[in-house]
Amino acid sequence: MFESVKGILENYTEYEVREDSSLMGDLALSSFDMAAIVAEFEDKFSISVHDRDIINFVTVKDIINYLEEKTSSSN
Amino acid sequence: MLKTEDLQRYYRQIGTVDLRSILEVRVAHDPDGIAYIYGEGETHTEKSCRQYYDEVISLASYLHERYQHAKIALIGENSYLWIVSFFATIISDNIIVPLDKDLPPTELKELAQRSDCELLIYSQTYADVAEVLCEGGSLASLSMPEISNIVAQANQAEFTHQRDHEDTCAIFFTSGTTGKPKGVMLSDKNISHDSYYSAFDLWLKGDSVLTLPLHHTFSLAVGVIGAYMCGHAVYISKGLRYFAGDLVKHHPFSICVVPLYLETIYKRIWRQAKDTGSEGKLRWGLRISRTLKKLGIDVRRKLFKEIHDELGGKLTDIICGGAFLDQDYIDFFDDIGINIYNGYGITECSPIVSVNRAEKRVPHSVGKPMSCLEVITINGEICVRGDAVMLGYYGDPHTSHDALAGGWFHTGDLGYVDDGYVFIQGRKKNLIILPNGKNVSAEELEEHLEHIDAVSEVVVRSENDRIVAEVYCKDGQNVDAEVEALNRKLPPYKRIAEVRYRDTEFPKTTTQKIKR
Numbered sequence: 001m002f003e004s005v006k007g008i009l010e011n012y013t014e015y016e017v018r019e020d021s022s023l024m025g026d027l028a029l030s031s032f033d034m035a036a037i038v039a040e041f042e043d044k045f046s047i048s049v050h051d052r053d054i055i056n057f058v059t060v061k062d063i064i065n066y067l068e069e070k071t072s073s074s075n
Numbered sequence: 076m077l078k079t080e081d082l083q084r085y086y087r088q089i090g091t092v093d094l095r096s097i098l099e100v101r102v103a104h105d106p107d108g109i110a111y112i113y114g115e116g117e118t119h120t121e122k123s124c125r126q127y128y129d130e131v132i133s134l135a136s137y138l139h140e141r142y143q144h145a146k147i148a149l150i151g152e153n154s155y156l157w158i159v160s161f162f163a164t165i166i167s168d169n170i171i172v173p174l175d176k177d178l179p180p181t182e183l184k185e186l187a188q189r190s191d192c193e194l195l196i197y198s199q200t201y202a203d204v205a206e207v208l209c210e211g212g213s214l215a216s217l218s219m220p221e222i223s224n225i226v227a228q229a230n231q232a233e234f235t236h237q238r239d240h241e242d243t244c245a246i247f248f249t250s251g252t253t254g255k256p257k258g259v260m261l262s263d264k265n266i267s268h269d270s271y272y273s274a275f276d277l278w279l280k281g282d283s284v285l286t287l288p289l290h291h292t293f294s295l296a297v298g299v300i301g302a303y304m305c306g307h308a309v310y311i312s313k314g315l316r317y318f319a320g321d322l323v324k325h326h327p328f329s330i331c332v333v334p335l336y337l338e339t340i341y342k343r344i345w346r347q348a349k350d351t352g353s354e355g356k357l358r359w360g361l362r363i364s365r366t367l368k369k370l371g372i373d374v375r376r377k378l379f380k381e382i383h384d385e386l387g388g389k390l391t392d393i394i395c396g397g398a399f400l401d402q403d404y405i406d407f408f409d410d411i412g413i414n415i416y417n418g419y420g421i422t423e424c425s426p427i428v429s430v431n432r433a434e435k436r437v438p439h440s441v442g443k444p445m446s447c448l449e450v451i452t453i454n455g456e457i458c459v460r461g462d463a464v465m466l467g468y469y470g471d472p473h474t475s476h477d478a479l480a481g482g483w484f485h486t487g488d489l490g491y492v493d494d495g496y497v498f499i500q501g502r503k504k505n506l507i508i509l510p511n512g513k514n515v516s517a518e519e520l521e522e523h524l525e526h527i528d529a530v531s532e533v534v535v536r537s538e539n540d541r542i543v544a545e546v547y548c549k550d551g552q553n554v555d556a557e558v559e560a561l562n563r564k565l566p567p568y569k570r571i572a573e574v575r576y577r578d579t580e581f582p583k584t585t586t587q588k589i590k591r
Binding site for chain 2: 022024025028030031032033034035036038039051052054055056058059
């Protein structure tokens, strides 16, 4: 999962993506970047992400946990 | 379709400018014109001016029977019913309190209590937040599905009550420098005059896509009231995630944005050029465009057709406000054939203070003051006077008195006025204004950080549009985990992007205050 997430995030940041990287701090992502990133997750994992869930993403790990939960519940 | 000059003439004939008369003029002359569009495919809905007006009046009548001079909080994502609720509350002689949906429920509850709200109007998405806010029973609630039923019964409803347009009709919360959001009290006269005159000062020439959050006065004044007055349809976008797609689907002529949007579009254009190996072609195109323009030849829309197509194909005018916009972005968009009208506003002035006009845009300036406002500087501070200036801060007469000293609103922004054009140079006080237009109080974040045991001293500032906290910790401790925990409780725009550690205490003034 980390590699998949990293692959998408790397298109939006010039910084190294680690599990503990903070999205807005370490990776300098804007709310606009997050909107585009989430759209990519939706396509890649065939899930639907609620707008209000995005607010809870602080670190890369948060995204991984969220996606793991979403993809396991949709299986 | 009404001609622009006819619509302008009808609007000029208004005796007393207020929000209701702004709605009524277009309904009287363009009843079947489309005011709003929302939804997609089968759920796609168009509302004519007549339908919109009838639904506003129907809800106003319903509210007026139950509430008068009451504060009514409003929370929800951008939607047609949000807009109907906003206007209906004001026309019903009540006071609307739009809330920022991204704030944590505890903070929203505090704001609703502080502004003495009696009713909460909420969208279904925020039903859980409404439950928290209404706990204890002092706040009644009305959901948007319920409102949908009320307005469904709209049939040329009679509602003749006229509110005093100089009374408070809205309270907008804005970040102050003291850490606690201030409730800006605006009258119907304030909001309607600012929107009315700004529409004449910068007349929008075509349909638009509404994307900025509606609880911001800028979005309401230009994106909603201004677009309505100019006779256009507004497509209500569901939010940031859908913005790019909505541009392509709905082909707006104009949009109203904050700088972050322009920065993002700019970066996207260059990234795409890089990915397709056409960076050189883009640079060459920009050079050619500039040269030809000097010769009076304008081929920008042909030269950059692919870029225009990605923005819907018709986008010509972008009104930008809410935060500082670098002149380089204005120049770039100008080179590709899109006019950026950069302006300056502040919630306390309903909010537009000045904007660059179609006839003349002055580089690095935020344009000329609105026709209903005067702007001067007092000791280098931008001060504003006129019909759009607020009544004061709710429940805070002392701060109101200081802010409105001498009959001028003291903006806290530093700048100058040259040949009628306003130039902004910085902030007098410590307020962080981010490219997304959000204002963040450095003191509020410092207060949160000071609650972390290991933190002895802290200064929060903005660097390259990121929030940076410089901390001095006892025994050189690390507080990264605590800051991450704090960030989880804060809305995204207030999150601390970087913690920078110092080995020594901050230098102090003689009164032992930290030198910022």
